[in-house]
Amino acid sequence: MAEAAPSRWRDATIRAITPATPRVKSFRFDALGAPHRAGQHVDVRLTAPDGYQAQRSYSIASAPGDPRGLELMIERLEGGEVSGFFDAIAEVGDTIEIRGPIGSFAWEAGDGGPVLLIGGGSGVVPLLAMVRERALRAPQVPMLLLYSVRTAAEAIARGELTARSRDETGFDLTLLLTREGPTTGRRIDRVMIDTAIECLGMPRHSFVCGSNAFVGTVADLLVDAGVRPATIRTERFGE
The missing domain is CATH 2.40.30.10 (Translation factors)
Structure with missing residues (x-):
């Protein structure tokens, strides 16, 4: 359409x-x-x-x-x-x-799941809207957010997302800090993708948002992990 x-x-x-x-x-x-x-x-x-x-x-x-x-x-x-x-x-x-x-980079309750969300930096913003939509209208849909950001202080809505992961059945958050703590220097890799899929199940919908390089790398990792390309939606994020 x-x-x-x-x-x-x-x-x-x-x-x-x-x-x-x-x-x-x-x-x-x-x-x-x-x-x-x-x-x-x-x-x-x-x-x-x-x-x-x-x-x-x-x-x-x-x-x-x-x-x-x-x-x-x-x-x-x-x-x-x-x-x-x-x-x-x-x-x-x-x-x-x-x-x-x-935009067509969008998810609504009737689309179902499981839904895998992967965001880099401020690219988490449209994914946050999806997390909030799920909580309001489709809490039965399994959803996992893999969020890569430099430091905890820079993580948008960190408190909200952490609380939702703790309190909402079927929603999980994996927060990767690339500039501090034990994961310094690490980027989203195949191991993290495989772990997310093991936790969530093979996603019916995958949404990836971030910089050009981030989105390209993650989309390739998803395909390598067996996610069907037709189910992957991407958006490059920036000013």
Whole structure:
């Protein structure tokens, strides 16, 4: 099925701003005009007084229908025009142009499982929306999140994900810290993929999000481990 064209631009007001990590802030906006699916993204557009415009895409962290509104988690990037604005200038009450939801990188309760989620760094954000969607509408679906991040302090929603792994039957979290602790220097490898599949079962759906190199490597590992390519969805993540 062809993906629908993006919706028109609309104004959305920032309702809340909360630090998520030293480099990431959570922004709550008015709800979208159209319902989204977990994993989709929106386009954000800023317009300067002289008419100059900058536009970026950001994944939606909130589950569909979240009464608190749309949540974006925006990482500060060096030299980033849009992320720099959100990090240093944006305030509660500001109105921002948003367009969406957009994208076929998505999972919903009716898709079933088992579901294997693999995220690198801020690429965990759309996967977080899937974890939240499962908890709300499909807690019977087995789901495992393999999350690779440099340090514990940089792990987005670490407390929430750890609590869900502890308290929610059928959801498991494997957190790989690549810059601290006993796993320093390790990257996601075949052993970790095999262990995840042994715990979860052969996934019906796999979602991988992160940098270009991360996504390419992980997708190849999944195929080597016997996961059917047609069941693997990937998204490159960045500003």
